[in-house]
Amino acid sequence: MIWQIFPAFLLMILLSLGAAGIYFSQVLQKFYLQETVGNLSARSILLEDAIEPLLVREDFAAIQNLVNRLGRETETRITVVDTEGRVLGDSDEDPRRMDNHSSRPEIRTALDGGVGNAVRYSHTLNRNMVYVAVPIRHDGVLVGSVRTSYSARSIEETLAGVRSRLIFGGLGVAVLAGLISLSISRRISRPLVRMKEGAERFAQGELDRRLPVVGTEEIAGLAEALNQMAAQLDERIQTVLRQRNEQEAVLRSMVEGVLAVDADERILRINSAAGELLGVDPRAAEGRMIHEVARKADLQRFVARALAGNRPVEGDVILRGEKGELYLQAHGSRLLDSQGESIGALVVLNDVTRLRRLENVRRDFVANVSHELKTPITAIRGFVETLLDGALDSKEDARRFLEIIIRQSERLQSIIEDLLSLSRIEQESEKGGIELQEGPVRAVLLSAIQACEPTAQQKSVELQLVCDEALRSRLNAPLLEQAVVNLIDNAVKYSPENSVVLVQAMSRGDQVVIEVRDQGRGIAREHLPRVFERFYRVDKARSRKQGGTGLGLAIVKHIAQAHGGRVTVESEPGTGSTFRLHLPQKK
Incomplete structure (x- = not known):
């Protein structure tokens, strides 16, 4: 910055000195x-009285002698002319060889009765001369x-000396003034440079640092204003960052x-939950069109x-994706700017897939339990009506029908007991009422096998x-046995005759794993995710025939x-199935 101030000062000084030198040279x-x-003029007037009588007597020789003597004594060229401009005497040249001087401006002025002067080149002496001519009168007659x-x-030599002294003096003054201006420039530019560096630090975000308040009143005021600006910017930026962090959180x-999208359906913001739902990277999605990021017709x-x-x-x-259907409940509203103009829309997506699936499970459960209960009830009612219609008269038929009624009653009782047991387990689990105690796993498995x-x-x-005697876990023995x-x-x-069902338990990391492996027909892959649902049956006819409740x-x-x-x-079809219970080994 000093090289922006100092050259201007130096140029101003040089121009001022140059103008002053030219002016004073002309004045001098x-x-x-x-x-x-x-x-x-004074010399000419003094000569007038001495030459006037000689000129009247026309004593030209005396005039020549006089001007020669006075010219040598005063180092001045003296020339006498008559009214016609003829040279009568000259201290430096022979008058007879000199031209008529009536055309000389100073002579013409003198012959007109005035005092003439001129500066011109003399062809006689071959140099510049200063001429002054005065009229000579006798009794008032020229x-x-x-x-x-x-x-x-x-x-010119005198002026040249003066000019050289002026030049050298001016150069000295210029050097001195340049040094002074350099010092002043440094004094001015140093705080400005510090303020420039401070402003650059402010621009880079270092708003906690402050500028020194030094220098002139104006510069100190500017530094103080910059410090106040930095403090206000820091406060506002911190507020914006805090609000942004809160919003991000x-x-x-x-x-x-x-x-959030703009009016052109370009994504402005998207949180991680929306990115997970749509299967996109939130950072990569921002700034792109919605149809580029998520090719979902319903969403668009x-x-x-x-x-x-x-x-x-x-x-x-x-x-719809690779993991199946995802059900979202969407709420949309317009985004408005500070003037109340619409700049886009805000969409909130709630994942209700689990609720939809629970609704489907609930409907399936109601339908299945109704069907499961309806079957034995219908059978019992049908056979009771048959007995009432006269089958009691046949002892053999009556016995067979009563046995069927007993089996259906037992089936109905098993379903109800399983439902009650399932409900009890859910309620106790939610309330934390199931007490777990550390105990041996082998004893529970042995009781179940018996x-x-x-x-x-x-x-x-x-x-x-297959289970180690020392294997222990936190468990509720009756429930685990069930x-x-x-x-x-x-x-x-579901195992064929003369096959083996293996029950084994082992420790795997912080878990106890209990396996029950059979050599039955196996379960197809599409049924595996739903085998633990209530009343779900892989083979409904076979399951009911074997007396299962589906629970x-x-x-x-x-x-x-x-x-x-x-x-x-x-499980795979034809290779059997392996069910595993994964229990935490320690609390």
């Missing part, structure tokens, strides 16, 4: 000329003119998807509705147990969840 030149002309002249070279913590139509409407809109959006042994023997199915009994009972039912695996799942664990299944 004019002064010297005026002094020379005045001096020559009889001639006397002219004195002085070489201008002396004046809110958006990140929201389970609802938030999507809803966004268009939100942009076109003047009121909030609601609707359902179904997204309970299922009679059924296994009827089908010639061997039950094998879950294992359900798994073993299913394995026995056994659902009970197993809820018992595992009550223990803080889970249940999984692996």
